[in-house]
Amino acid sequence: MSFLRYVVVGSLGSVLLFASGTAMGAEEEPGNEFVQMVIGFLSDNDREMRALGLEQVRTAAPGAALTKRFADQLEKLPATAQIDLIRALADRNDAAALPSIERLLEGKPPVAVEAAALIAAGRLGDGSTVTRLVAALGRSEPEIKAAASEALLKVTNGNAAAAIGDTLASQPTDLQVQLIEILAKRRAVDTIPQIIARATGTDATVRASAMQALGEMAGPEHLPQMLQAVLIADTGKERDAAEKCVMFVCNRIEDAEQRAAPLLQAMQSMSDTDRAVLLNTLGRVGGSEALAVVDRELRSDDRVRHDNGMRAISNWPSASIAPRLLELIEKDEHPEHRIAALRSLIRVAPLRDGRSNSDRLELLQSALSMSTRDEERTLAVSRASAIRSVETLRFLVPLLDDPLLAESACGSIVELAHQRQLRDDNKAEFHAALDKVIATTKDPVVIDRAQRYKKGQTWSRK
Template sequence: MPRTEALESVALVTKVLAVVKRNPQYRLNCHRIVIALVAIVLAIMLLDWRLAVADDNQQDELIKMVADLISGEDKDFRAVGFESVRSGAKSAEATRHFAALLPKLSPESQIGLLSALADRGDREARPALITLISMTQNEAIREAILRAFGTLGEAADVPVLVKSLSASQRERTASHISLKQLQGTEIANAILAVLPTCSAELQSDLLEILADRRETTTMPVMIQAAVNKDAIVRTAAMRALSKIAGPEQVAGMVCGVLRAETGRERDEAERAIVSACLRNPDVTAQAAPLIQAMQGLAAADAAVIVGTLGRVGGPDSLQIVETWIKDSDAGKQQSGLRALCNWPNASIVPRLLELFQQADLPATRAMLLAALIRVAPLPDERPNQERLALLEKTLLLCQENDDRNRVIERARAIRTIETLRFLLPFVENPVTSEKACGSIVELAHHRDLREPNKLEFDKALDIVLATSKNAESLERAKRYKIGQTWERPKVTSKQ
């Protein structure tokens, strides 16, 4: 019986006595009633005390049993003990008992106990981690300690975790995860405090961690870092901002785009701005902060940012881009065309076609054609037939086999049986055959398209099997024909 019930019983006795006092007929037996009630309360309290002692004994027995199990040699029995560390004996005292076992255990058991304590999540175990990490050079144990800091650590542990980001791969990974996992409002400041003292690589890691923690108060620091002299830091800063920045940060991020080297860094920086613009739930106003930021820029800088504006799209952007295209300055025209070619959807297709017909320069025609090939099959509210028809129309504009192959490759994005029929003739042409086979197997990959059209797909896959020289296409065609799945190789990249 819980102690509170005993206390409630005392309160009840007090109330009964008050009733007795108010009623003369009970007063004669008042002392007897009092004695009886007091006896009842004492009995309840005694029972409660005995149960509490029993609970304590039970917990002591559990702690002893767990200690015995996790100190043993059998992995299975140790695992049973670790289960209790994870979820049993919920008291700070028990946590301290479990943590105190750490130095006495074998390395394998230490790692198991550290993992269990981390899952238990009671910070009473933290001092034991600090002691242990100062005592051991065992990489696996250090990894487990660093990982446990994720749930058991606090702001004061940030320096040791940051330092470990430069250690072995295992320690680095563990620290990285824990820095993301640490709870508390002071963690961001603790990371910012060590940031200036770190190498470019470490700063890059920390910026990523801050973004993954969604520490929005650190965005001014990220914007500063976006113009750092070191490209690694700049790229990490823009990448971090792409994860958490909104319209308010766009103006600051423009500096990051302008500071970025042309090529991959610039491309990634532009994408980061687009992400920030698109976080505005008001679709009609998504380009507004970028348009505003452009107004104060020098001509050369504005020519860069207009390309970014094209990536955001929208009617306001289109108006500006059109002004650039119609400008008498050839450079501005080219920047405007590039911006239009960056457009995020197919709404500008008629304009692209019109400009393509008007363009004289081969380079301009090539740029416009590439844009058409890119946007024609983009998934949107257009029916599949319309997307495919546009791609077919684009094919007619192609003069080079490379362009034709690009069209054939892009066709796979339109998942209809008509696309399969569109692709089949290209298998016969040796120049386009492999791309067509690649697109056919990609279409066949989608079971909800393949199964209802099994006969047609089986024929097409037979043609692929007879024609293709590409090992992957052949393997895929073989598997799909007998209804098997194919695991797409995983692309691993930092972003």
């Protein structure tokens, strides 16, 4: 830009700001001369001049009539200028611009223009805009899909969330999944009934997505319907994930002893078969009342019931179950159940549960001493890294001399060293341990981590 043009732009900027401010103070629409000047700037080839006009679009005196005059310029501008004006109109936040933006969309503009227009439609529109945005979400172009997703997250006027929920059932699988994710991000709790309907539907992919959303948004009052979704879920990964989603909702009940109460109440009216299936879910939630139910199955002479109880107790969420697991390890007549109980003990031993590091480590060491198979011994050593104390380091260092456990011990030591404060407070011991790790491990990643921690450097997981 020439110096003279620079001076002109600066002067015009002052004039426009004065004109705009005067109009706003008088609560009148700016004069036609002012509007024409702004419109002229919008189509100017000079970037600074366009920017001056766009700023007036964003901040000039409010009012639908002025918004409409600015928006009417969209179809007269080249693509780059259209994008700039669309964004300025969105910032102006006046729905009077929406008809012009929708006309632009109907004309099949370039992808970049369409993407900007979709986002603006989301900011300015309401529930009636949802149909257009959902259709765009189903398009193949990544830029359009991303814009539609952003717009559906932003559209807040009127009944937008309800409109998204109402369209779920009529969409193909991939769109249902995307829309459910959007509703979860919006925290659209009013759409939980529609999401529950998807969680108990016929498509496994949609069911899984719906249960994940419910795990994030649902409350205890929705648990009976969520249990039905657990029963419908395919055995294996889908059911495991569904059970965890129920657990997430139960965990939002402040009193840990009451978390299983809604499940137990819902299960009372179910068949024996369904109650047996839901034992796993009950085990994930825990609590003394849940344990009483699970324990009845464990003490049954019926092998199937005993198996069900064993699976349930293996999912217990806290170390409070440790005494019962120790009893099963010692007395259960089925070898595979004794192993399952031991592995569960190894899992829960490092959990905090308000216990001291020394208590947690002592329980894990007990589990290690009970382990007769290599699988459980290496698992116990790996779990030690969850107990972040120098005592854990001292427990692990001698294991570096055990050929079977050395690699697991190396991994746990570098995990402990990842905790900078723990490492710095016990620098000499950690440096000696890391030197031994470097000399012992055959894992290049572990070597790299150990070397970095010795130098006081950080390491990021890839």
